[in-house]
Structure formats: C-alpha cells, structure tokens
Amino acid sequence: MRAKDGAKRAPTESDVAKLAGVSQSAVSRAFTPGASVAESTRDKILKAARELGYHPNMMARTLATNRSNIVALAISYLENPFYAQVVRELSEKLRETGRHILLFATSPDGKADPALEDVLSYKVDALILTATTASHELAVQCQATGVPIVQINRESKLPGISTVRGPNELASSEIAEFLFAGQHKRYAFIGGTVESGTSKVRENAFVGRLRELGVEDVLVAHGDYTFEGAATVTRRLLTLDQPPDAIFCASDYMAFATLDVAKREFNLKVPDDLSVIGFDNVPAASRFAWDLTTYSQPAGALVDAAIDIIDSMIARPGRRAQRREVSGELILRGSAKRPKNRS
Amino acid sequence: MRAKDGAKRAPTESDVAKLAGVSQSAVSRAFTPGASVAESTRDKILKAARELGYHPNMMARTLATNRSNIVALAISYLENPFYAQVVRELSEKLRETGRHILLFATSPDGKADPALEDVLSYKVDALILTATTASHELAVQCQATGVPIVQINRESKLPGISTVRGPNELASSEIAEFLFAGQHKRYAFIGGTVESGTSKVRENAFVGRLRELGVEDVLVAHGDYTFEGAATVTRRLLTLDQPPDAIFCASDYMAFATLDVAKREFNLKVPDDLSVIGFDNVPAASRFAWDLTTYSQPAGALVDAAIDIIDSMIARPGRRAQRREVSGELILRGSAKRPKNRS
DNA sequence: TCGATTATTGCATACGTATGCAAAAAGTCC
DNA sequence: GGACTTTTTGCATACGTATGCAATAATCGA
Numbered sequence: 042m043r044a045k046d047g048a049k050r051a052p053t054e055s056d057v058a059k060l061a062g063v064s065q066s067a068v069s070r071a072f073t074p075g076a077s078v079a080e081s082t083r084d085k086i087l088k089a090a091r092e093l094g095y096h097p098n099m100m101a102r103t104l105a106t107n108r109s110n111i112v113a114l115a116i117s118y119l120e121n122p123f124y125a126q127v128v129r130e131l132s133e134k135l136r137e138t139g140r141h142i143l144l145f146a147t148s149p150d151g152k153a154d155p156a157l158e159d160v161l162s163y164k165v166d167a168l169i170l171t172a173t174t175a176s177h178e179l180a181v182q183c184q185a186t187g188v189p190i191v192q193i194n195r196e197s198k199l200p201g202i203s204t205v206r207g208p209n210e211l212a213s214s215e216i217a218e219f220l221f222a223g224q225h226k227r228y229a230f231i232g233g234t235v236e237s238g239t240s241k242v243r244e245n246a247f248v249g250r251l252r253e254l255g256v257e258d259v260l261v262a263h264g265d266y267t268f269e270g271a272a273t274v275t276r277r278l279l280t281l282d283q284p285p286d287a288i289f290c291a292s293d294y295m296a297f298a299t300l301d302v303a304k305r306e307f308n309l310k311v312p313d314d315l316s317v318i319g320f321d322n323v324p325a326a327s328r329f330a331w332d333l334t335t336y337s338q339p340a341g342a343l344v345d346a347a348i349d350i351i352d353s354m355i356a357r358p359g360r361r362a363q364r365r366e367v368s369g370e371l372i373l374r375g376s377a378k379r380p381k382n383r384s
Numbered sequence: 385m386r387a388k389d390g391a392k393r394a395p396t397e398s399d400v401a402k403l404a405g406v407s408q409s410a411v412s413r414a415f416t417p418g419a420s421v422a423e424s425t426r427d428k429i430l431k432a433a434r435e436l437g438y439h440p441n442m443m444a445r446t447l448a449t450n451r452s453n454i455v456a457l458a459i460s461y462l463e464n465p466f467y468a469q470v471v472r473e474l475s476e477k478l479r480e481t482g483r484h485i486l487l488f489a490t491s492p493d494g495k496a497d498p499a500l501e502d503v504l505s506y507k508v509d510a511l512i513l514t515a516t517t518a519s520h521e522l523a524v525q526c527q528a529t530g531v532p533i534v535q536i537n538r539e540s541k542l543p544g545i546s547t548v549r550g551p552n553e554l555a556s557s558e559i560a561e562f563l564f565a566g567q568h569k570r571y572a573f574i575g576g577t578v579e580s581g582t583s584k585v586r587e588n589a590f591v592g593r594l595r596e597l598g599v600e601d602v603l604v605a606h607g608d609y610t611f612e613g614a615a616t617v618t619r620r621l622l623t624l625d626q627p628p629d630a631i632f633c634a635s636d637y638m639a640f641a642t643l644d645v646a647k648r649e650f651n652l653k654v655p656d657d658l659s660v661i662g663f664d665n666v667p668a669a670s671r672f673a674w675d676l677t678t679y680s681q682p683a684g685a686l687v688d689a690a691i692d693i694i695d696s697m698i699a700r701p702g703r704r705a706q707r708r709e710v711s712g713e714l715i716l717r718g719s720a721k722r723p724k725n726r727s
Numbered sequence: 728t729c730g731a732t733t734a735t736t737g738c739a740t741a742c743g744t745a746t747g748c749a750a751a752a753a754g755t756c757c
Numbered sequence: 758g759g760a761c762t763t764t765t766t767g768c769a770t771a772c773g774t775a776t777g778c779a780a781t782a783a784t785c786g787a
Contacts, residue, residue, distance in 0.1 A: 053774085054773065054774065055773080064738080066736075066737060066774090067736065070775085072774090073775075073776095076775095079735060082735080094528075096501065097505055097773090098507065098772090099505040100443045101742090102774055104441075104773080107742080109443065120472065125468045132487055133489065133490065142486070143454070143485070144484065144485040145475070145484065146471060159442075297673070328644050330640070330673035330674055397743065398743080407767045408744080409746080410765090412746085413765095422764080422765055447742090447774090449744080449772085
C-alpha cells in the first residue's frame with residue numbers, strides 16, 4: 042500500500058496543510074465552495090497547493106460526500122451521427138457544471154446489461170440511457186438504488202423513469218400527410234429494432250395517419266437502426282412485386298442506407314421514382330450527396346431537457362418522474378417529392 | 385453524512401459480512417480475484433451479497449488500491465465518424481477487461497486543457513489523447529504524475545509520450561504517386577489545423593513525393609478537420625485562377641465536404657474534372673453517395689495498439705515511451721481518376 | 728476596555744475497501 | 758497421535774477528503 046516504484050505519490054491535503062502550516066481540514070475547506078475559511082489562510086493554502094501541484098482526489102471526495110460528479114451514459118449506436126451529436130452536447134454541457142461522462146458504448150448486438158451493472162459501482166450522480174439495448178429490468182434496478190435515470194428518445198412503460206423525447210407522433214403524422222399529398226402509390230416504414238418503443242410509436246403514428254387518409258396497407262420493415270440493416274430491408278422492399286415509392290425511415294442514418302441502395306443498386310431516381318424521408322436532421326442530411334428530407338429533432342434541446350431533469354432530481358430526490366418532449370419541424374429537401382400545392 | 389432522505393444507503397461489505405457471519409475482510413477477499421478464501425465461505429458470502437443486492441463501491445476500492453479501472457479519453461472531433469469508431473472500439477475493448485471510459489469531448493474550437501486537469505482528480509489508470517486540441521504542456525503535466533499517456537494519431541515532439549499512428553508518410557506518398565500517375569495538372573492538399581502534427585507530416589510526405597516527381601508547387605490549405613472548414617477552403621481553392629484537379633484531404637470527413645462543394649456548388653464531375661482522395665476509410669466512404677478513394681487506417685488496430693501500450697505501461701511503470709504504427713492500404717473507388725496503366 | 732457575538736480553526740471521526748500480520752483452523756506426513 | 762506445513766480468518770490500519778463539534782481568535786457594540 043506504500044508508494045510504488047518511481048512514480049511519486051500525488052500530494053494530498055495533508056501535504057498542502059503541512060506546507061501551509063494549517064490543518065488538513067482547513068485545506069479541505071479552502072477547496073469547498075462556501076466553507077468557512079479566512080481569506081488570508083485560503084490564499085496561503087492555494088499558494089501551497091499550487092506549489093505542490095495539488096489536485097483534489099475525486100475518489101476520496103466521492104467516498105466522503107457520496108457525489109461523484111460523474112454521469113453515466115449508456116449508448117449503443119455511436120456510429121449514428123445523431124448520437125455522436127448527443128454525446129458531444131452532453132459532454133460539453135455537463136462540463137460547464139464540472140461533471141463528466143462515464144461512457145458505456147456497446148455494439149448494437151451485444152447486450153449492455155452486464156456492463157451497466159458496473160454503473161452502480163461508480164456511484165454516478167445520474168444515468169442517461171439513450172439508443173441502448175439495455176433492458177427495462179436494468180433500469181428498474183438502477184432506479185431502486187436511488188440514482189436519477191433519464192432516458193433520451195426511449196419509450197418506456199415504466200412509470201418511474203424520466204424521459205425526454207422528440208416529437209414522434211406529430212412528426213410521423215406530418216410526414217404521412219406530406220407523402221400522401223405527394224401522390225405516392227405505395228408507402229413503407231423502415232423502423233429500428235422490433236423492440237424499440239420509439240420506433241413503434243413512429244410506426245403507429247405514420248401508419249395510423251395514412252390509414253385515416255385512406256391508405257390501408259403500409260409496408261413495415263425493420264432496419265435495426267444500423268446502416269447495413271436498413272440497406273438489407275431496403276433491398277427486400279424494392280424487389281417486391283409492388284415496391285414502395287415512398288419510404289419513411291425512423292432515422293436519417295437508415296435513410297442514408299435506403300438512398301444508397303435505391304440509387305446505386307436499383308438505379309432509382311430520387312425523388313421521381315422514390316421518395317425517402319428520415320428523422321433527426323443530422324448535419325449530413327443537409328449535404329448535397331444525400332439532400333435528405335427529414336424531421337428535425339434538436340440534440341441540444343434533448344440534452345438540455347435531460348440535464349434539467351437530472352438536476353431537479355438531484356435537488357429533490359423524492360421527485361417523481363418527468364416526461365418532456367422537444368419540438369422539431371419538417372425539413373424540406375430533395376429526397377422526397379413535394380406536393381404540387383405546397384411550396 | 386448520514387443516509388439521506390428516502391434513498392436507502394447502498395449495502396456495504398460490512399452489511400454482507402454481518403449477514404454471512406464473517407468479517408468484512410472476508411467479504412473483501414471474496415470479491416478479490418486470487419485472494420485467499422475457502423470455497424465454502426465464498427459461496428456463503430456471494431449468496432449474502434446477492435440477497436442484499438450488494439455491489440462493490442469502486443470509489444472506495446480506488447481509494448484503497450489506487451486503481452480506478454477508468455481510462456480517460458480526450459477527443460475533440462466526435463462528429464468525425466472515424467473518431468466515433470475509435471471511441472466505440474475503445475469502449476468495447478476496455479470493457480473486456482472491466483474498464484470504462486471517462487469521456488472528455490470538447491468542441492474543436494474550445495481549448496480542452498482546463499477540463500483535462502480534472503482527469504488527474506479521478507485517478508484514472510491511463511489517459512488517451514486523440515484528435516484533441518489539448519496542449520503538449522498538459523500532456524507533460526499529466527505524464528509527470530505517472531499516469532500512462534497514449535496519443536492516437538497525434539504527432540508529438542515529446543519523447544516521453546507513447547504514440548500510435550497510422551501510415552502517414554507511406555500513405556501520403558503513395559497517394560501522391562497515384563494522383564501523379566493519373567495525369568493531373570494541379571495538386572492540392574487540404575490539411576487539418578495548422579498546429580496538427582499529423583497533418584503536417586502528411587503534407588510533407590505528399591508535397592515531398594510530388595516534388596520528387598517533378599511537381600513544384602502544390603497548393604496547401606487547412607480545413608481544420610471540420611466539415612465546414614474544409615468546405616470553405618475548397619471553395620477558395622476552386623475559385624483560383626488555376627484551380628486544382630487533384631485534392632488530397634487529410635481526412636475522409638473533410639473529403640466529403642470537398643466533394644460536396646465541388647459537385648453542388650461548382651458542378652464539377654468527379655473524377656473527370658476533379659479527383660479527391662481522403663484518409664481513414666470510414667464506413668461512409670464506401671457508400672455510393674460519396675464513393676471516396678481513400679487510404680485505410682484501421683481504427684481497431686489503432687485501439688488495440690493503444691490498449692496494449694497502456695497495459696504494458698501499467699505493468700511496468702518505468703517503461704519508456706513506445707511508438708507504434710499500424711498499416712493500411714490505398715482503397716480505390718470512384719472519386720479519383722485511375723491511371724491508365726493501373727487496374 | 729470588556730463582554731458578547733461571530734468567524735475561523737483544529738480535532739476526531741466517518742465514508743467503504745484492501746491488505747500486512749498474526750492467530751486459528753485445517754491438512755499432511757511419518 | 759504429534760509435529761509441522763499450509764490454508765483460512767480476523768484484527769487493525771491505511772487510502773484522502775468532509776464535516777459536526779468544541780475551542781480559539783477576531784470583531785463588534787457601548
């Protein structure tokens with residue numbers, strides 16, 4: 042347990058205290074905002090600390106205060122640029138309050154649960170689940186320990202878990218109307234995974250609205266939120282006897298795959314032969330190569346809401362779960378036919 | 385410091401010990417691989433632990449052992465899919481050995497240093513720097529504390545810091561040869577930031593090889609590793625009196641911007657009017673929309689090497705810095721003219 | 728200048744786990 | 758069965774910081 046090898050032990054509060062000629066508690070207080078320390082001694086302490094290159098030991102601090110300033114983030118689809126954006130936003134905004142992200146990135150296929158149990162070991166201040174395959178049981182388990190949990194873009198039947206989501210129903214039904222107004226003949230929906238609640242919600246709203254408009258059978262397929270998965274189901278859809286000429290994909294990322302397959306492998310003209318609409322409005326969607334019509338879902342707003350919920354749950358632990366929805370809008374670009382009577 | 389509010393205190397080893405009728409040390413040993421515990425008592429303890437829902441407290445464990453099982457990762461360009469891939473790979477591979485990532489994602493413009501000082505507070509087992517604007521001074525400072533540091537894809541004059549890199553020189557000179565063989569008239573290089581060592585190395589190798597081949601003046605611009613930055617300099621290059629007809633971008637991500645601007649804003653035919661070559665071979669490069677000729681730099685191999693170095697530095701703290709290079713290859717696609725005499 | 732109030736400081740202990748050491752228990756060998 | 762080796766266990770303490778409490782120093786009011 043003694044200092045090892047060459048690496049000299051990092052200086053502690055006691056070291057600083059000795060140098061500054063005060064007690065260890067005084068040093069602790071000097072680094073605790075709002076603690077009772079004389080200005081003069083604080084200066085003395087800070088000077089000594091600087092001299093020694095002292096940095097507080099967060100692990101020890103966490104042990105004593107039970108607050109780690111760490112937020113765990115579970116995420117499966119990092120290759121989807123939308124979630125890369127979410128991570129980025131989250132990281133920057135948490136840093137503003139001195140917090141950091143403990144990342145649990147998992148491949149879409151692997152189950153995330155085992156690793157997530159570790160979360161509890163790190164005494165994280167909160168847990169954010171997004172685009173993850175983690176089970177609901179796990180969420181319940183974490184919640185039982187009192188750790189605030191927020192799901193971003195995840196539907197859940199669990200009443201106790203806070204959720205931040207995009208405008209799933211509104212967007213999907215607007216997209217249904219837009220495509221319908223574009224006089225398409227056959228509609229398809231490419232969802233994420235079969236288990237995904239968010240995907241199901243979008244599917245229901247899309248199919249439901251079309252049905253209201255008189256369209257009875259809408260093709261439904263699942264691209265598992267991956268590029269390859271979406272490419273595969275697109276191939277299948279486009280080789281049907283009656284292939285769709287309007288496809289709504291549950292994410293931009295999958296829509297890119299659909300566009301790619303349609304253009305490259307089926308030589309389809311977009312949007313003349315096929316209209317494709319995505320969801321998220323990731324930066325790449327606006328690029329010429331894709332020029333994807335989509336529905337925006339601002340990552341920044343989702344993240345703001347999530348952090349807000351976390352903060353309120355930390356402030357008032359008893360607080361019941363909250364659900365928030367951020368709004369977006371249909372972004373018109375070139376991948377979907379525009380109705381004649383609309384601009 | 386007592387248990388707060390409603391949230392019941394998490395069970396500790398002492399709680400488990402009491403229930404199992406053993407000492408706290410016994411419980412600790414039951415959870416320490418290789419420790420001396422009788423099979424029977426271990427079973428008894430694990431049973432009690434399960435019953436209580438006990439999870440070891442990593443913060444306390446870290447305090448006692450000085451190993452956190454946390455690896456800090458500083459990264460600025462998360463929106464670049466190549467680095468998203470790096471993060472993903474890193475996360476999965478570290479998890480195999482029970483480690484996790486503490487993420488420091490920073491926007492390319494903001495300086496990362498202040499946040500990075502926090503790294504030291506968390507007693508991370510290692511620090512990985514990649515695609516970050518963190519200063520060299522900072523790296524030195526971290527290194528002084530004895531934390532193993534590995535840079536991925538970052539050139540550094542500092543002798544003490546380990547580095548894992550792609551085949552910068554070889555790739556750049558091969559690309560120079562390939563473009564030269566394609567009978568281009570005017571060559572340009574779009575690098576990352578001016579400060580980036582990696583970018584400079586690629587520039588030198590590219591420009592140097594071309595010079596050897598008799599091409600004297602090569603245009604050099606900087607896209608700052610961002611999409612918008614690359615788009616801007618591409619615009620500038622293409623409006624020159626003698627615009628380039630061959631551009632080598634220091635990353636696929638920037639190459640996408642170049643392609644976008646060239647096709648959309650300048651109506652250029654690729655590769656007839658303009659050849660574009662990237663670097664990284666991210667998944668999107670192979671997609672029809674881009675079809676980018678590029679040089680592969682396998683994220684998985686970079687990550688493997690980085691972890692390997694970290695492990696060896698942890699095992700032998702005195703070990704001197706290592707430098708590794710992973711290899712890649714030129715990936716021929718449609719964005720660059722192919723020489724007549726080559727397949 | 729003195730008593731009362733307030734601000735500052737140090738002492739002692741807690742947070743949860745790991746581990747050296749010695750005691751106890753269990754095997755081993757003849 | 759006894760002496761000896763090996764395994765298992767508990768005790769005590771360490772890791773670095775935070776904080777309640779009491780002691781001390783500083784400040785204030787008249």
